[in-house]
Structures are given as structure tokens and as C-alpha cells.
Amino acid sequence: MKLSVYLTGVFFMIYVAAEGLSFVDKPCEKPAAIELNVETIQLGEPFSFTFSLCDEKNSMPDRVTANAIMPAHQHGMNYTPTVTFDEDSNRYDISDFVFHMPGEWEITVSTYQNDEVTHYTKTVVIN
């Protein structure tokens, strides 16, 4: 029961429709990456980071979602993150993340394109 709930939680995504936006035609500089400075994360305080997505087809995902869980404790965050696309930087700005407990957190950013979904994860440890 707990495993299925856990898996459901991993794939439960919060999303913002990126209407009217399009990727700027730029060459791929590096693979998709969750870019954040762990040193700036304060326990219990909101923080932001960026997600860069480099697609060979240069097509924008239908939607991008972000979430985080503590795998050891089987719980996520208490706040709904915000995902917006920044045309100037060609990155996604992800904000309103709050890690309310110390330990290992797993961040997942998911991109949805038609029937395809791709998950990008990053593990951070907060003291």
C-alpha cells in the first residue's frame, strides 16, 4: 500500500501551462540540468532554482512540472511550487520550494511532450 502511494506521489506533478511561449532558437549548450546552489537553501524557507532543457528538436514541452520528496520519510513538500518559462534565459524558473526537514531530498522536474514524459532528478542534502 505504502509503495503504491509512494510511487503515485513521485509521479504526482504540479504544473503551469506555458501558453504563448516558445523556445528561442539557440544551439544546445549542455544537457538538461537542474541548476541550484545548495548553499543558498535555508531550512523552512522558500527557495528558487532554474531548469534548463536542451532538446535536439528544439521543441518546447507541453508542460513542465516540479516537485520534491524525502525518500527516506515518504513525504513531499507542503507547498505547491511555481514553474514559469523565462524567454530571456531560455530556462524554467522554479520557485516556492520549501524543504521543511533536514536530510536528503529528491527533486524531480518532469517534461511532458504529447505522450512522452521525461523525469530529471537531483538529490540534495539539507542540514
Add this chain to the structure above:
Amino acid sequence: MRLLRLLLCGLLAELLLVTPVLADNTLLLTQSQLSQLQAHGPWPPVIKPDPSNRLSGNAEAIEFGRRLFFSTRLSGDNATSCVSCHAPEDAFASGRVIKNGLLELDRNTLSLFNVRFNRWFGWDGSNDNLWAQSMRPIVSTQEMKLPKQALRKVIRESTFLRSYQHFFGEISAHDDDLVLVNIAKALAAYQETLITKKTSFDKFREAVANKNWTNATQYPESAQRGLSIFLGKGNCSLCHSGPLFSNGEFHDAGVPYFIRPGVVDKGRHQGIIDLKKSPFTLASDYNDDLKKKGAWAVKKVARQHSNFGIFRVPGLRNVANTAPYMHDGSLETLEDVVNHYSDINIERLHADGEAILKPLNLSSQEVADLVSFLQSLSE
């Protein structure tokens, strides 16, 4: 030979003068734990005025708030004040039974010490600021029972009118909600001053930070052993984190949420519902901060199924003076609390909730040590 005796005497004299007198205690914590405990300070934290309350930090307003706090005029029966449940001699707390035994509430009365540092207020976090929380008991039909429509008349006919109009202007120009908010902001300004002092734990923490091992070993060994459990196998610091010994969020502590037959305390689940409906949040125009910096929390808080029947983690500073414990006041002593977690039945925890608590199976000595540590957080 004589010279040698003189040298030996001199050396002995020097040793007697400069050798520090060591306490009987020894340092029992590991290097990792000594580092880890630094996160529980410094105390007190840096104090900043609350931008949502223009009266925050104002000495005159604090005095106005103090007078309101101790006054029975803010009650329907003119016999109840904030002090009725939050008496200074009781660490500004009480249990579920208030008004000299005349009324039993559904929840334990939280202490107001250090309340200014909270993000969420009340056991269910139904308010996101202190002034909104201060309004609640005044208009509660169980507690102070003063309808907001009656508050204007009370202020007008009291010695509070001059202070009210000094801070807020002509009262006749304000609607009932605004009068209530303004009074609550004065109350909040006073409550912000209720901060606990440094304790023996803080002195220990500072001694460790300064590598003053002589002073560090003044800290009782039983409290050190308890702290080791708190940071280690007890996992207490996961939820009771930071200088406040609380992460300010909501967790399942394995305490039943049935109040009485047929009545359930929904905890955070209902708290979020009430919060989202409230016209007095930091997202409202009653927030004196034009930038509404604190409003992100009420806008982004997620309502989840696992919120049902969970309650806010109270801070542990001064905990020895705020019995009884848990949201329903069901545990009388700190030993009861520690034993509750030691023997916890994980079948009582939410099936879709977090997997943090597990039976600790503490020995009686370990229980005593953990209690000793908790007592060192109290003045």
C-alpha cells in the same frame, strides 16, 4: 638542591594558579553531534518587526496591547481576558480546561512564548499571522464571546479609545472588521515581546561554539545523553529543528484525533480550509506590508489528504513549564510524552503519511535522560 626545590615550588605555584577547575562532568557527545547541535541556536534569534503589523516594535503600542491583554473588557461577560487562558504565571499557557474549570476546549492551550517566530498559528495553522490569530478567541463563541459588532462600543466606552484613535484614527470611520483587526494588532505587538531567555542548553551550545570546554562540561551529563538521543536515534530534531525546536509545520504524532464520539478534530486539513476562506491573511489588504512578502505561504500551501488529523509541531523551549502536552492535552508529563514516542504504535499513523516515527524502545534511564535534556530547554 636548594635551587631545585625553589624551581619545583615555583612550578607548583604556577600550576595551582593557572590550572582551571574542571567540572565533574565530561563531554559525552561526538564531534558530529557537537556540530549538529549548533543548528538549535543562536538564541534569541535576530528580532525584526513584523511588516504586516504597523504597530510591531512600537513601545507605546506594546503597552496598549498589554493593557488589552489583561483587560476583561474584550469579553462578552466582562469577566474573561486573554490572561484567563494565557496567564504569565503559567507560562502564558493552560490546558484544555479553562475559566477556573468552567469550560473544556477541544484543544490544549498553546503557550504564547516565542509566538512571534511562527509562520503558522494555532494547532491547525488556520492563521498565517499573529494579529489574525489574536482575533479568534475574542469572537469565539466558546472563549471570550464578544461579537465583533460589539467591540466598537466597548472601545468607545473604555479608556482604550484614546490609544485606539492615536494609532488608527477616528474609530467611527472604521467598519467592524477593521476595528477588530486594529485591536488585534495591538495585542500582537504585546505578544511579540514574550520571548524566553537563554537556558542551560544555550550556554552549553555557546560554550561548544567557542570551544570553551570548561564551560561546556558544566552541562549535566544526563542532559548530554538526552541530547544525544534527541539528535540521534530519537530523530526528534527532524521535526523539532532549529533554534525554536520546531520546523513550524504539521506532522502526525500518533495522537488520536477523535475528540468525543462522533466528533473528529481534522487538524491541518480543516486549518487550511479555514485559512483559505479567511479575509485576514497576509494576502489581504489588512496586511500593512505593501509588498505582502509573507503572502506566498497562504497562496502556495498545498492541501493534501495526509493533512487530515495532523497538528503543528510546537516549539520545545520552556516545555517543562507548559504541561499538559500534545494537541489534546492528553499527556500530563514530559515522561508521558517521551514514553508515547518510545512505545509508539505505527499502526495508528496515517497509511499515506510520512514514515518518520517508529518505536524507540527506550530504557528508563534513556527516558530520564531525554526528559533531563528537555528540562534544560526551560528557564
